[in-house]
Amino acid sequence: MNSMIIVSAIFLALFAIIFTSYNPQNFFSPVPIPGSKNSLHAAKLLDLTGAVGPESLVFDSNGDGPYTGVADGRILKWEGEERGWTEFAVTSSNRSDCVRPFAPELEHVCGRPLGLKFDKKNGDLYMADAYLGLNVVGPAGGLATQVATEAEGLPFHFTNDLDISEDEDVIYFTDSSSVYQRRQHMLVTLSGDKTGRLMKYDKSSKEVKVLLSGLFFPNGVALSKDGSFLLVAETSISRILRLWLNGPNVGQIDTFAVLPGFPDNIRRNSEGHFWVALHSKKTPFTKWISSNLWARKALLKLRNFKRLQALLATKPHAAAIKLSDEGEIIESLEDREGKTLKFISEVEEKDGKLWMASVLMPYIGVYSL
Numbered sequence: 001m002n003s004m005i006i007v008s009a010i011f012l013a014l015f016a017i018i019f020t021s022y023n024p025q026n027f028f029s030p031v032p033i034p035g036s037k038n039s040l041h042a043a044k045l046l047d048l049t050g051a052v053g054p055e056s057l058v059f060d061s062n063g064d065g066p067y068t069g070v071a072d073g074r075i076l077k078w079e080g081e082e083r084g085w086t087e088f089a090v091t092s093s094n095r096s097d098c099v100r101p102f103a104p105e106l107e108h109v110c111g112r113p114l115g116l117k118f119d120k121k122n123g124d125l126y127m128a129d130a131y132l133g134l135n136v137v138g139p140a141g142g143l144a145t146q147v148a149t150e151a152e153g154l155p156f157h158f159t160n161d162l163d164i165s166e167d168e169d170v171i172y173f174t175d176s177s178s179v180y181q182r183r184q185h186m187l188v189t190l191s192g193d194k195t196g197r198l199m200k201y202d203k204s205s206k207e208v209k210v211l212l213s214g215l216f217f218p219n220g221v222a223l224s225k226d227g228s229f230l231l232v233a234e235t236s237i238s239r240i241l242r243l244w245l246n247g248p249n250v251g252q253i254d255t256f257a258v259l260p261g262f263p264d265n266i267r268r269n270s271e272g273h274f275w276v277a278l279h280s281k282k283t284p285f286t287k288w289i290s291s292n293l294w295a296r297k298a299l300l301k302l303r304n305f306k307r308l309q310a311l312l313a314t315k316p317h318a319a320a321i322k323l324s325d326e327g328e329i330i331e332s333l334e335d336r337e338g339k340t341l342k343f344i345s346e347v348e349e350k351d352g353k354l355w356m357a358s359v360l361m362p363y364i365g366v367y368s369l
């Protein structure tokens, strides 16, 4: 039978259910976060001038920057109002076709830098490139060197974020899926993929060790202030996992937090609290989809991404959650109507300001606390 007929029938049934049991508008509207402040629309925007999708951002040890990786594969550095953005580094040497700000079909050629972190010991910048693995570039920038592209014989498909332990001289990083690539991120969520992994790269032995496998869309990574545990965001199931690295629970994992949306990067502030950027909040529809395998499978049959995105889209908004070192939500800030900010992917706190990245938008948001 024509699969389009099956899919259409399923959606007719689905919409019949929605219209009889819910106000359809509420079905696609985000679930409110208790106690959250609707204040992020007051953020100032730092435009990227000709680039989009600053997924992660980082400052160097002099406090200069931020540096950010954009959708055309470059890592840019902010050098102040006068000089603006300058090109700092690239992860691919084959960039003659990388001329458009957003071209997902070329990401494997141009590179797509996601998580960024400086090694405070020597000023090297480490980058998780979604297609080109873990990369590093010296303090002067230029063409990056590949550090790791596989673990235990299985190549990385979607390298995503990292954190560096200076004490142990190791880098913790995630590969979001062993099956899907970044440009198929919707499929990672919809298929319920759990082939993601957490790795540890030892800088002196150059060894890559798999610490956890079978993860659901592992994304942001952050070490605790005292280094006793590591957090890993599992985007598709809205969970933050905690892996104990030291102390009585060493080697154990537990659930650190369950969030009201889909977490992207996690960044620790100077007090040891964690800012988590939510790509979007949960809606009754996404909750329903995630608990119904048959509905996910039906959606997967719609191979057309634009249509998938349109079906799953909620009104764009921004949400940032601050977690204590015990995993409690201690603050949540939003731009509920998406007036200024949308789809944030990282929140970095520095000198009383929140710097907010976005995997889709052409700017970085700066919000005064």
Ligand SMILES: *[C@@H]1O[C@H](CO)[C@@H](O)[C@H](O)[C@H]1NC(C)=O
Residues within 6 Å of the ligand: 094, 097, 109
């Ligand atoms: C460079 O990229 C192009 C696609 O843009 C590809 O056809 C070509 O094979 C690549 N060259 C090398 C040396 O990887």
